[in-house]
Amino acid sequence: MEQFLYYLKVSVKSIRRAPLPYVLTVLIMALGLGVFFANATFYYRLNADPLPLKSDKLFFPMMLLVPWECDDNTCKPPPVLSYANVQKLSNTDIPTAKAAMYSSDAYLRLDTKQPPLPVSVRITQRDFFRMFDVPVLHGSIWPDDSARNEIILTKALAEKLFGQSDVVGKTLLLDDKPLTVSAVLDNWQMLPRLYDANSGNHVEPVEQIYLPLETGYDMNYMSNSQSSTFDDTDYRQLSSQGRTGALHQLQYWVQLDTPAQQQAYRDFMQNLASTEKAAGRHPSIINNQLTSMRNIVAYFGGESGDIKAFALVTLLFLLVCLLNASHLSLNRYLSNQYEFSLRRALGASRWQLQQQMLADVLLLTLCCLAGALLIGLGGVQLMNYLWPVNRLFSTWDWQLLLGLLLLALSASYLVTLYPSLRASFGALNQQLKE
Template sequence: MEQFLYYLKVSWISIKRAPLPYALTIFILSLGLGVFFANATFYYQLNSDPLPHKSDKLFFPMTLMVPYECADCPPPRVLSYANVQKLSQSDIPTAKVGMYSADGYLRLDTKQAPTPVSIRMTQPDFFRMFEVPLLHGSIWADDKARLELILAKQTAEKMFGHSDVVGEKILLDDRHFTVVAVLDDWQMLPRLYDANNRAHLSEADQVYMPLETGYDFNYMSNRQSQTFDDTDYRQLATQGRTGALNQLQFWVQLDTEAQQQAYRQFMSNLVADEQKAGRHPSAPNNQLVPMRNIVSYFGGESADIKAFALVTLLFLGVCLFNASHLSLNRYISNQYEFSLRRALGASRGQLQQQMLADVLLMATFCCAGGLLIAWGGVSLLNFLWPANSLFGRWDLTLLLLLLVLTFTMSYLVTLYPSLRASFGGLNQQLKE
């Protein structure tokens, strides 16, 4: 340790001897790292897996069960209530859930100004499948309609001033509901369970209502709905349950390969039976899309983030080249000092340890500068693309990545100069 501290001291003296070239090297490398890290932050978060231990077990089934004939047509992105009920008949999945989102207004009483909220009409398995944490109360016991709501923690605190509000009454669109549970802080990012129309970039919903209740009160989807017949969307409670009004998303949990194969066969048999009954004349086109592929399947990947990530990677390469050139010039100016140390008996290994001390100092300064520039870059991107602002955040993995990248870039910057100083001809170096 004492020897390493000596190497750090020597490096610091070398920096003070020529501070401007060293500062310029640090600035160029920090700029490249900061810009790259700012864009890598969004790319990493947008492409992260929110349930890495489970995403390969969650699937989005889709079928071309529509009342018209179509060749080579993709299945609708959303399903009708009747088709969701048919897909739910199987006991093969470990869990299954139909859902959609709608808009509403929440308030404590008629005297209070209404607060706009996003409502998720869903079923009890939703909270288990997507590992939604519960803070107070309990989830509905079954799929039946009931005048009960589940609130997000922030919504409960905003409306009541505290989170423990189980049993309290609240008005949703002028209908009285009872709060039966409050969720803990939860924000699945990206929100892959709702990837249609790039909704995976949105925040979690504030209110959760039983699916059957949503249909009873004629709540329409705020994402996407399609009608393939003369179903009146204003009569969800009746026609919406029987007609070809598509607005539901449906997920199943299939834990094993055997379950997945069995459910695919179930879907094939279901479509065959429907065709025999004359309800769906189109050729079968069943899809069982895994959760980790749902964004790409719906075409919701951000091309802008990919393009910026590539451009900033090239920019980092340019910065690395220029920083290496400046570093080489600095080492050439100090070449006599290294040569003299070699002449006095310093081994090449000891010279490399001196270089590692230089790398450590450079990495420390570059890390501080890179983080500062990256923070500014993330703030700028949040301003330019507000829809992606949820993903402008850092976690421990990203910070460790920056540290490793900074140390690696700092080492590459000093690699050639250190090799030239350690392995060049001693006599020639002393003459120079």
């Protein structure tokens, strides 16, 4: 330890002797690392697996159950389903869990004297909370999927409305319809929100309130994301026509825990399509899709090309910065070459010189890490300004910070490696002459 402290002291003296090349080296490396880290933050978050223990078991089934005829193999099933089609897809005990859902907008208030508060609504079924590991803080989830005048709030919304989180049993007005709070969710934010990947909605925050699917239809809530109708169903009459008409607005998820379940559900979908085709309700070719959660964004074409392109550009920029920093580091070592040669002449081994290099790497890493964090923070703020929709994906955690530390350490080592090897392994006589 004492020897290592000595090496650090020698490194500091070397920096003081020629501070400008060292400062330029740190600035160039910090700039490259900071810009790269700012983009890596968004790329890491957007491509993260929000349910690493379950994402390969959650599937989005889609079928070409539409009234028109399509004989082209390129015809894709619609991304949303009608209520009747969801009932057909859920008419099996193969899945461990299953839930239909859609999103909508509403106004919420405690009583008619208060101004209405606009809120986002997830209209779904009870298995939604189990499938996507939604934490419950107070109360309990609905016992079944029947219509009920009950509502589930997030903790933040409960505290905003009532000043406390434990509000189970209290009544509020959703579009002036009285509903009772049955549960309050703990702090929860799925990033990315893969259960709703249609139209790029996976980058949006989770909803503020949750309503039973049957109640949502009874209250005539339309989807605010994607809906289409293939007959004369009146979308304003969901309570009377939405369950039987060809109004498509529902997303549907199933949990299939084993390969045997997955194959059994594929067979079930194939038999269902054949039955519908034989009944004349499926004029198109059979085109079933069972897409896993990890592939759902790519299936819907929601991957951000801008983020990928910028990731490549920032990686190239980092490489250029490292090459320039290596050149500056080489000049600094060459200027101190006589000192290295003198130590070699006095009996210092090459390993001892490499230990000196490792002390230089440690100092360079610490300086670059501090600069990269400041530049990365500024880059994140700039990207939040340019792409406000990505604000949810700009947070740092210990894994990202550890990755930056390892990257800074590796970059500092690579930048310092060649100059130190040249100074340590060069011809001693030639170095002393120079």
